[in-house]
Amino acid sequence: MSIIGCRNLNFSYKNRSIYNNFSLEINRGEVVGLLGKNGVGKSTFLNLLTGNLTPKSGEIFIFDTDIKHLSNDQKSKIGILYEGFVCYDYLKISQIHNLYRYFYQEKFKDDIFLDFLDKLKVDLKRYINTLSCGQKSQVVLALLLSINPEILILDDYSLGIDAGYRSLFLEYLKNYIKDKTKTILLTTHIVSNLDEILTKMVVLQNDKKPIIMDVKDFQQNFNGYLVDGDFRDENLNITSMLQINKNEKKIYGFFELNDKQKIKMDFEEAFLGLIGRY
Ligand SMILES: Nc1ncnc2c1ncn2[C@@H]1O[C@H](COP(=O)(O)OP(=O)(O)OP(=O)(O)O)[C@@H](O)[C@H]1O
Structure with a gap:
């Protein structure tokens, strides 16, 4: 059973075709990089996957279920980072922390959140809108990992974060996927060291078929x-x-x-x- 996928997906913005009969299967335990140059359609795919955009035709499924029919329980097992992270700018870090704790109850892993925040070295009483771009990313990524989702969708997770934090986050991700029950689909423009966690790459190209292959096969061939x-x-x-x-x-x-x-x-x-x- 593939955990994320699409079949014969077609999507265009007016007359600019982005997906033309695109099919993809991602299995549980895989870490997939949706890669490619600016403007090839990475965010568009994630927006189709999360229902923010509607395809012209084709099927999109998560947990083997058409995304239109996902239950609330299934949705609660998906963690999504949107590019530019839509976040509650007007809240303090401590308030957003409480909000997540209240909403996710025992699913929220306080130790993970506090561990990340400890490294960030900012006062929890700070408002999100007073943080730098990279600091905001760090708070959002910490929140996402703390809800321990089965599927993690990360659109440009590296936006604004420095090399040290990126490497820390990659270490966390390695740990997070260790038991092979979690699945990650991510986009990023920073590909150095990405092979440490990626198992599969989906390389989108303008006006050409996407290249879908295992990272090991790519490296060997x-x-x-x-x-x-x-x-x-x-x-x-x-x-x-x-x-x-x-x-x-x-x-x-x-x-x-x-x-x-x-x-x-x-x-x-x-x-x-x-x-x-x-
Ligand atoms: N609402 C829109 N209307 C028209 N065209 C759009 C719209 N949103 C995106 N596009 C175009 O569709 C293409 C794919 O955009 P998308 O944001 O998916 O690319 P991307 O691969 O995520 O890019 P980046 O790497 O720069 O984040 C781009 O050429 C973009 O200009």
Whole structure:
């Protein structure tokens, strides 16, 4: 049973088609990155998934249930971070904390929230609207993790947060998914170290079919090579090319070239090799 998915999804904004017969299955325990350049349709997918937008046609399901028919109990097991985090700006951190405790009762994990807030080092009496963008993100992410949802949907979780907090949050996420009962679907523009938690990547591309693959398969089969500046091979399916100078360039793709120098790549470089740098 897939826990999140869509079948033959079609969606357009007026005449700009974003999804064209898009199908996706995410299983329980997977951590899926919905990735791609600005404007390819990442937030749109999350908005379709959460019912904020309605598709032209196709089915969208969560917990194997059409999203139109999700029960309140099913909804309470989903934690969503919207891009730019809609948050109760006019409340103090302590008030929003109490609100969540009251609403989620024993489901709310106080220790997780307080542990995060301790690292944030701000007074709980501060109003949310007096916090910096990154601090607001930290409060919202702490609230989300504290309700311990079965499904976590994070739209651009890295917005405004610094490298230290991002790495702390990734550590928490690793712990959160350890028993393989939780599922995460996230979008982000910061892909460095993402391979530490992602199991699957869904790479959306303008006017092209999305690439859906396991991160391990991507890392094993995607290569980059340093070649001569004038290298050409019409038979190679080169996903992107980076001219370094007149005599050298890097080429990337799902191919093996035994007579060329392979580039040692981290996930970020491989990802840029896949989608191209602009
Ligand atoms: N309400 C709207 N009306 C018309 N076009 C829209 C609307 N919302 C988004 N778009 C367009 O649809 C495309 C997909 O937008 P979306 O926000 O899903 O992209 P994204 O991949 O999340 O982008 P980013 O990485 O910049 O957050 C973009 O080209 C955007 O300009």
